[in-house]
Amino acid sequence: MTGPALRLVAVNLLGLVEHPALDGSPYRVDRDGRSYVPAGDGGIVLGLELGDPVFGLVADHAAPGACLVHPDPAARRALASYACIGNQVRVRTGQAAGARGVVLGKRGEEGRVIVGLAQADLARLRPADEVAVCARGQGLRPEGLRPDVTVMNLDPDLLALLPVAPGGGADAAVTVGVRLTAASRLAGNGIGRPAVSWDLDLQLPAPGEDGAGGPATGDLVLGDLVAVDDIDARYNMGYRRGWVTVGVVVHGASPLPGHGPGITPILTGPASALRPVPDAGGHVGLTAAMVQLQ
Numbered sequence: 001m002t003g004p005a006l007r008l009v010a011v012n013l014l015g016l017v018e019h020p021a022l023d024g025s026p027y028r029v030d031r032d033g034r035s036y037v038p039a040g041d042g043g044i045v046l047g048l049e050l051g052d053p054v055f056g057l058v059a060d061h062a063a064p065g066a067c068l069v070h071p072d073p074a075a076r077r078a079l080a081s082y083a084c085i086g087n088q089v090r091v092r093t094g095q096a097a098g099a100r101g102v103v104l105g106k107r108g109e110e111g112r113v114i115v116g117l118a119q120a121d122l123a124r125l126r127p128a129d130e131v132a133v134c135a136r137g138q139g140l141r142p143e144g145l146r147p148d149v150t151v152m153n154l155d156p157d158l159l160a161l162l163p164v165a166p167g168g169g170a171d172a173a174v175t176v177g178v179r180l181t182a183a184s185r186l187a188g189n190g191i192g193r194p195a196v197s198w199d200l201d202l203q204l205p206a207p208g209e210d211g212a213g214g215p216a217t218g219d220l221v222l223g224d225l226v227a228v229d230d231i232d233a234r235y236n237m238g239y240r241r242g243w244v245t246v247g248v249v250v251h252g253a254s255p256l257p258g259h260g261p262g263i264t265p266i267l268t269g270p271a272s273a274l275r276p277v278p279d280a281g282g283h284v285g286l287t288a289a290m291v292q293l294q
Helices: 071-082 119-124 285-293
Strands: 011-017 064-067 087-089 100-107 114-116 129-137 174-178 180-183 225-232 238-251 262-269 273-276
Touching: 011 071, 011 174, 064 071, 064 087, 064 129, 071 114, 100 238, 100 273, 114 129, 174 225, 174 262, 225 262, 238 273, 238 285, 262 273
Parallel strands: 174 273, 180 225
Antiparallel strands: 011 064, 011 129, 064 114, 087 100, 087 129, 100 114, 225 238, 238 262
8 A cells, every 4th residue: 555655756858749540452351241441540630639539530540649559669558557547748849839738648669658638739730740658657656555455557646536445444436427337258359468558448338239238339429438247457458256356438439359448457357346336327437527627
């Protein structure tokens, strides 16, 4: 547990705004064998914000804001591993210099950090602009939280603003308000990858395709909290019976087989210690928290 002798340090990082990239053919092939152009996968995405539906886009893995990378592979991995949701960012170069925003999540492909800025600032942003990230949060052990529940990828100031309740003691279950709980069989891209620098895609059915016994996904929006049964995300994400992982929805759906809306993990632990509570009717997830944080 964090006490007087244990405190988190902040690390100043530098990310460069990503340019979208296509390898070879401009087309990808969806789960039904049809070709499509993957618009919105990386770079600067305009007109998309927290609270927008994940299935309401003609896009592929679209995230609300800009993705940051680094040309040096080791620095890129550090950027993705140290940055946490809620960390403050500032644009250092280009026409949007001086603009401020926050980290909204991270996603795979060897590390990309998603940052949210005002739409007017995003419109002035260009690929290769430099963005400073004040990273802190990895290793967070909040007082009163039982030790078998692991917190990751969260700025310390953000945790208190999310629907997370410690339960009144070190041995009480941690409860988390979520939009929905998905079965581990729906976990796709991201399995086997490090939870501190990747997201986990969920192969959720689109509205109108909801199967019997499956999660209702029509109301799922960017910034929602989602739980996944039987996934251990303490290190590399993988199947573990009797565990639960909770994450923030950070990008939209994808037509690719094995892909879908992506979550950045924030909590993981045994089901006896971490209990998701469905609050689909009035769920606000990260969206309301960011309003308070900013």
